[in-house]
Amino acid sequence: MGPIVGDLIVVAGSIFIVIGGIGLIRFPDFFTRMHAGGVTDTFGAGLVLTGLAIQAGMSLITVKLLLILLFLWLTSPTATHALANSALEAGLKPKLDRQEEAPSS
Amino acid sequence: MKHTVGLILVLGGIWVLWSWHFTPLLLAFGVLSCACVLLIALRMRIVDEEGAPIHLPLRLFRYLPWLFWEIAKANIDVAVRILRPRLSISPRVIEVLASQRTDVGYVIYANSITLTPGTVSIHTEGDMISVHALTREAADGVLNGEMGRHVSRLESAK
Numbered sequence: 001m002g003p004i005v006g007d008l009i010v011v012a013g014s015i016f017i018v019i020g021g022i023g024l025i026r027f028p029d030f031f032t033r034m035h036a037g038g039v040t041d042t043f044g045a046g047l048v049l050t051g052l053a054i055q056a057g058m059s060l061i062t063v064k065l066l067l068i069l070l071f072l073w074l075t076s077p078t079a080t081h082a083l084a085n086s087a088l089e090a091g092l093k094p095k096l097d098r099q100e101e102a103p104s105s
Numbered sequence: 106m107k108h109t110v111g112l113i114l115v116l117g118g119i120w121v122l123w124s125w126h127f128t129p130l131l132l133a134f135g136v137l138s139c140a141c142v143l144l145i146a147l148r149m150r151i152v153d154e155e156g157a158p159i160h161l162p163l164r165l166f167r168y169l170p171w172l173f174w175e176i177a178k179a180n181i182d183v184a185v186r187i188l189r190p191r192l193s194i195s196p197r198v199i200e201v202l203a204s205q206r207t208d209v210g211y212v213i214y215a216n217s218i219t220l221t222p223g224t225v226s227i228h229t230e231g232d233m234i235s236v237h238a239l240t241r242e243a244a245d246g247v248l249n250g251e252m253g254r255h256v257s258r259l260e261s262a263k
Contacts, residue, residue, distance in 0.1 A: 016184060023187035031225070032196050035183055035239045038222035043180040060125055067122070077219035084227040084237065094227075094237055097195035 006055035013047025029095040041076045108152050111159035164259045183222040199244050200233050214256040
């Protein structure tokens with residue numbers, strides 16, 4: 001039971017990583033692409049590591065995998081923000097939706 | 106003082122988890138390295154509520170499950186939008202007020218926004234965070250301030 005559940009979660013995580021990759025190609029500009037990257041960062045990596053932790057059973061490896069996940073989830077938004085902020089500072093303007101921009105501003 | 110004790114416990118605990126060797130030599134190395142880190146941190150005067158936020162771990166147990174659920178919902182939403190044949194996105198930039206009192210709370214809030222797919226904090230100025238949102242729904246999700254309230258609850262009550 002345990003190993004199969006772990007396998008399924010790893011596969012699900014891999015699917016989300018592929019979806020994130022597809023989004024990186026399909027989305028129109030730098031800022032929207034970061035959202036696609038976020039899918040890989042959070043759910044992709046999260047599900048793969050959780051699945052691996054389940055496969056490992058309750059052991060020290062499980063604890064270490066979950067700590068890796070914790071550090072990943074602490075550092076990846078910081079890196080994403082640094083990337084987005086420097087793009088903005090460098091003068092890159094996000095492509096906004098034209099039809100809906102007028103009423104909201 | 107309580108921050109120093111908290112830092113010692115966390116450093117020691119993490120060292121034991123990483124190593125899990127209990128020979129006298131390695132234990133001595135562990136104590137030595139923890140002591141070095143502690144001395145450097147004390148010299149830098151960063152052992153305070155910000156550098157060693159000991160009030161956080163217990164409250165995080167209430168915040169993290171909620172955050173995980175939000176991230177899961179947002180992930181599925183963004184994944185569906187990626188896979189749809191016609192891209193149904195309407196990117197926008199919004200300004201949101203961070204009412205957290207401490208820098209730690211401010212950072213947790215901005216990072217939580219970024220961690221949730223569909224919203225990325227791209228700029229901070231004073232109390233305002235600029236958020237790039239992938240869709241109107243994602244933008245509304247930040248503007249309703251629910252996440253901000255959850256993060257404010259993490260801050261120490263004094």
